[in-house]
Amino acid sequence: MRPKKKQAASIAPEADIILSASNLSRRFGGVCAVDNMSFELHRDCITGLIGPNGAGKSTLFNLISGVDRQQGGSVFLNGADVSKLASYKRARRGMIRTFQLSREFARLTVLENLLLSPQQQLGEHLMPLVFRPSVVKSEEHNNYRRACEVLQISRLEPLKDEYAGNLSGGQKKLLELARTLMIDCNIILLDEPGAGVNPALMKTLTDMIGDLNRNHGKTFLIVEHDMDMVARLCDPVIVMAEGRKLTEGSFEDIRSDTRVIKAYLGGSLDD
Ligand SMILES: Nc1ncnc2c1ncn2[C@@H]1O[C@H](COP(=O)(O)OP(=O)(O)OP(=O)(O)O)[C@@H](O)[C@H]1O
Ligand SMILES: [Mg+2]
Structure with missing residues (x-):
């Protein structure tokens, strides 16, 4: 059975906005990886960020977390402008991220x-x-x-x-998430937590994220290609394509949105 979701973020009041990004942009030569992207994260919600390969999701994570610097736009964390803060300073303010490729200390x-x-x-x-x-x-x-x-x-x-x-790829992903829990944080950004994770571990990971959200007050932004995980956990879901926000809504809304299906090269989100 799917875990019960919190109230959809799209109807949460303004005071509940924990992170706000406006008009973020980042180019790499001729590639506009993130193009005037704006969105908000609502306290205590698990927001999904999906989109085809190369849509700009990881670049957006880098801009929000301060790993990379935006060429335009701003990031507000708990109402304070953190656009110029280094990533470790944003972490001290309660925002922690993981990377698409696990970065454990192997030895x-x-x-x-x-x-x-x-x-x-x-x-x-x-x-x-x-x-x-x-x-x-x-x-x-x-x-x-x-x-x-x-x-x-x-x-x-x-x-x-x-x-x-x-550790296996899946266990490393669990360790990445576990490491964020050693830090006093309230926003956790996960870049593809389910990548390379086998189905049994995937359930552990999904349950763990749901529990941290429901019972430990953690707000999540999750980039994920596994649509089952997105459907189980995320509300709302933001869809990115070619560096821009294509749409945002509940999983049910976006799965039937023809623009979203087209962005996934004519495939279905059920694939
Ligand atoms: N450091 C970089 N130098 C040059 N181009 C880059 C760099 N980082 C990202 N890009 C380009 O920016 C675009 C967005 O990449 P990004 O990694 O953000 O996509 P993504 O949505 O995370 O994709 P995926 O789902 O495959 O992880 C791609 O065209 C990518 O090649
Ligand atoms: Mg990525």
Whole structure:
């Protein structure tokens, strides 16, 4: 059975807008990867971002998260203009992203990957290590406790001592999501979390995202090609094509939209 969805974001009041992007643009030579793209994310919703290969979805993620700089337009996070902030500063304001290709530390274990994730750890600096060792220890202890919780949530507990480089593609995707949970964030941007994930793990991943949204107050923006996952989780769904927003609505609305079907080269979203 499909998880119960929250109220459609399209009717949420303005105060619930957690992220707003307006007129974002990014060109690469002659290619206009993102072309005057505007959209909003509503608090506590899971918004889907779909579109054919090369539509500009990952480039848009890079602009929102600050990994790349827009050539026009702006990004507002919780009402504050973050357009010029570096990605780590946007992360400190509660917005975390994952990448289309997993970026785990291959030669560290799953647990070590989690323990490395929190930003600004006191133990990274010499002075607290020398003068406040008990505070450093207590922070490390808290991080360890949180990592144990996250291992349970992500069902990676049996793999905690495995090198991340030895994980399957699907397990690496779970680890990517798990790492975001080590950071105090309320917006999580996932770029193709389901890519290369087998059906059993896909269910774990989908359930985990649904649970984080319903019970832990996480707002998601998810780029995904797996339409079953989009149908189960996302409302609303934004459709991008050739760098622009083609349309936005519920999955039921967009699946029957002829413009969307045409953008997918005449294929059906049920494929
Ligand atoms: N660093 C870059 N240099 C040159 N062109 C780029 C660069 N990054 C993206 N592009 C181009 O911008 C367009 C959008 O790419 P992008 O990766 O954002 O698409 P996408 O929607 O994420 O596609 P996919 O579904 O295949 O991941 C493509 O034509 C791509 O070739
Ligand atoms: Mg992409």
